Amino acid sequence: MDPVEHKYFTVIDYVIFALLLVASMAIGLYYAFTGGRQSTTREFMYADRSMKCLPLSLSLMATFQSAVALIGTPAEVYSNGTQYWFIGCSYILGLLIPAHIFIPLFYRLHLTSVYQYLELRFCKAVRICGTVTFIFQMVIYMGVGIYTPALALNAVTGFPLWGAVLATGLVCTLYTALGGLKAVVWTDVFQTVVMFTGQLAVIIVGVHQAGGLSDAWVKVRDGGLISGIDLNPDPTVRHTFWTLGVGGVFLMLSLYGVNQAQVQRYLSSCTEKEAIMSCYMVFPCLQVALMLSCLMGLVMYACYGNNSLLEQQYITSKDQMVLYFVMDMLQNFPGLPGLFVACLFSASLSTISSAFNSLATVTMVDLIKPHYSMTEARATLLSKILALSYGIICLAMAYVVHLMNSSVLQAALSIFGMVGGPLLGLFCLGIFFPCANSIGAVIGLAAGLVMAFWVGIGGFLFRIPSSVQFLPLNSTNTIPAASENITAVPALIDAARPVGLNGLYSLSYMWYSALNSSTVVLIGLIISFVTGPTKGDDVASGTVYPVMRTARSLLDKLVKPSACCTAPSEHTIDDHKEVNGNVKEDAGTVEETETFLLSNPVSHVEHETSV
Numbered sequence: 001m002d003p004v005e006h007k008y009f010t011v012i013d014y015v016i017f018a019l020l021l022v023a024s025m026a027i028g029l030y031y032a033f034t035g036g037r038q039s040t041t042r043e044f045m046y047a048d049r050s051m052k053c054l055p056l057s058l059s060l061m062a063t064f065q066s067a068v069a070l071i072g073t074p075a076e077v078y079s080n081g082t083q084y085w086f087i088g089c090s091y092i093l094g095l096l097i098p099a100h101i102f103i104p105l106f107y108r109l110h111l112t113s114v115y116q117y118l119e120l121r122f123c124k125a126v127r128i129c130g131t132v133t134f135i136f137q138m139v140i141y142m143g144v145g146i147y148t149p150a151l152a153l154n155a156v157t158g159f160p161l162w163g164a165v166l167a168t169g170l171v172c173t174l175y176t177a178l179g180g181l182k183a184v185v186w187t188d189v190f191q192t193v194v195m196f197t198g199q200l201a202v203i204i205v206g207v208h209q210a211g212g213l214s215d216a217w218v219k220v221r222d223g224g225l226i227s228g229i230d231l232n233p234d235p236t237v238r239h240t241f242w243t244l245g246v247g248g249v250f251l252m253l254s255l256y257g258v259n260q261a262q263v264q265r266y267l268s269s270c271t272e273k274e275a276i277m278s279c280y281m282v283f284p285c286l287q288v289a290l291m292l293s294c295l296m297g298l299v300m301y302a303c304y305g306n307n308s309l310l311e312q313q314y315i316t317s318k319d320q321m322v323l324y325f326v327m328d329m330l331q332n333f334p335g336l337p338g339l340f341v342a343c344l345f346s347a348s349l350s351t352i353s354s355a356f357n358s359l360a361t362v363t364m365v366d367l368i369k370p371h372y373s374m375t376e377a378r379a380t381l382l383s384k385i386l387a388l389s390y391g392i393i394c395l396a397m398a399y400v401v402h403l404m405n406s407s408v409l410q411a412a413l414s415i416f417g418m419v420g421g422p423l424l425g426l427f428c429l430g431i432f433f434p435c436a437n438s439i440g441a442v443i444g445l446a447a448g449l450v451m452a453f454w455v456g457i458g459g460f461l462f463r464i465p466s467s468v469q470f471l472p473l474n475s476t477n478t479i480p481a482a483s484e485n486i487t488a489v490p491a492l493i494d495a496a497r498p499v500g501l502n503g504l505y506s507l508s509y510m511w512y513s514a515l516n517s518s519t520v521v522l523i524g525l526i527i528s529f530v531t532g533p534t535k536g537d538d539v540a541s542g543t544v545y546p547v548m549r550t551a552r553s554l555l556d557k558l559v560k561p562s563a564c565c566t567a568p569s570e571h572t573i574d575d576h577k578e579v580n581g582n583v584k585e586d587a588g589t590v591e592e593t594e595t596f597l598l599s600n601p602v603s604h605v606e607h608e609t610s611v
């Protein structure tokens with residue numbers, strides 16, 4: 001194996017990388033000077049509510065698919081086998097539930113931000129708490145997203161770390177601030193294509209280097225990388241079918257159901273049906289993305305086998321492995337390393353731009369506009385200052401992440417679970433429990449966040465000794481091919497089953513979202529009952545999902561299959577007629593329309609005005 005100093009970029013590599021930044025910038029400029037020239041919030045934040053499902057679905061996928069997934073997933077598969085792949089199972093419910101519960105509900109309320117829902121359902125205070133929690137989540141996540149590709153690039157090629165961070169931060173801030181959501185969505189589409197192309201090219205060349213498909217397969221199989229389904233119910237085992245396939249559903253719901261970045265895209269589509277379609281189409285896109293990054297891990301194994309790069313000190317962390325592999329194996333293919341680096345930065349740019357845009361939107365719509373009235377010029381200036389400030393905060397967060405030292409994939413998914421989980425719980429409390437009140441919501445959210453940081457930080461400290469002990473799977477030749485041993489590799493030093501509080505601390509990070517959202521719902525309900533539950537009539541119309549009624553009508557359909565083709569019953573049609581203007585679009589095209597709880601019209605939906 002070649003020593004580290006061989007890993008250099010050629011001119012072609014730099015050109016390809018530069019082209020990515022230039023093209024992204026160009027798309028931003030194009031949308032800055034066409035259409036309405038980004039002069040209204042409707043255009044800047046919601047792309048004139050005219051988007052179609054194909055670009056939207058690619059953009060939806062790109063939002064939470066950053067260099068973290070591209071670097072972290074192959075490293076995970078290389079060292080622990082393909083068990084992680086089962087996270088793909090969680091995409092089914094994780095997208096079906098948003099498509100049929102969250103999207104129709106949010107779309108029909110004509111929200112300007114998803115946190116406006118919290119005010120409609122509860123009160124202003126809950127809305128502000130939700131917004132602040134979201135800002136907190138996305139700012140930390142942005143730090144991880146911008147830092148990860150820069151660090152990997154720096155470690156392997158010596159490219160200046162902060163140069164890469166600044167370049168991406170600057171380009172991203174500019175095209176987001178100039179081109180609005182249209183630019184964000186269309187750069188996402190372009191960057192997703194670059195991402196898939198880069199990964200595919202590396203996989204194909206990698207398989208070739210490993211001696212062809214069948215050779216590669218034999219190496220991977222004999223190395224014990226192909227994991228069978230692990231049905232161990234123990235919630236402390238990091239990756240099993242249950243933690244990934246079931247815990248992952250809650251993670252997906254917090255990202256694809258109630259996260260402003262995603263809801264903003266649903267709301268920007270031209271019709272509700274188009275929004276639901278785009279959510280459906282995320283499924284194949286995510287599966288392709290997952291497949292490519294898992295295959296990358298297998299190809300790395302096929303090329304390096306049991307040579308642990310980490311032990312031989314070619315790299316200092318697992319997260320550098322992918323880029324090392326690319327620079328090492330593809331040095332005879334000029335342009336390919338550049339394409340792959342472009343692919344990493346594409347992934348991160350598309351994430352950071354979505355984060356910027358959604359952060360600017362909520363800060364304006366939820367925090368500033370309701371409290372201060374201002375002139376056009378002042379509002380425009382303020383949005384630009386906001387975009388810039390978030391850019392600077394993002395760089396500051398990159399420095400904080402720089403100080404932390406853990407697997408980037410686990411870090412990102414833990415953040416989603418720790419901060420996104422309680423937010424998911426807050427929305428579920430409002431949507432599924434008509435009796436929940438505002439006090440319950442605020443205290444529930446607080447309890448969920450306390451639980452999250454208690455278990456999250458406790459778990460982080462608890463695992464420190466084990467992360468020192470952690471060795472890649474292939475550092476020994478004695479790993480049997482049997483699948484059940486693979487998931488047990490990152491074992492704790494104290495092999496005994498942790499009990500008491502330690503049991504809680506050793507909970508798999510994949511359960512964080514489920515644990516924290518359930519905490520919010522549970523505490524929220526208890527507090528609501530103690531302080532006096534909300535009465536059915538007091539709940540604003542269209543803000544609650546009628547679980548029982550939907551279940552009953554589904555059951556009716558199952559029992560009497562012929563009934564599904566007939567018109568809805570008299571009763572539901574009458575209900576529907578009382579409906580206010582909010583439900584007029586697409587009414588009747590989607591089954592659930594009739595089953596929404598609709599008593600009195602929503603009177604306080606904000607109207608979008610120009611910035």
Ligand SMILES: CC(C)(CO)[C@@H](O)C(=O)NCCC(=O)O
Pocket residue numbers: 061064065066067068069070087145255286351409412413
């Ligand atoms: C969040 C999922 C599971 C699905 O989008 C996946 O894309 C992922 O593992 N993301 C990791 C975080 C990131 O790539 O920034």
Ligand code: NA
Pocket residue numbers: 061062063064065066067346347348349350351352
């Ligand atoms: Na991305």
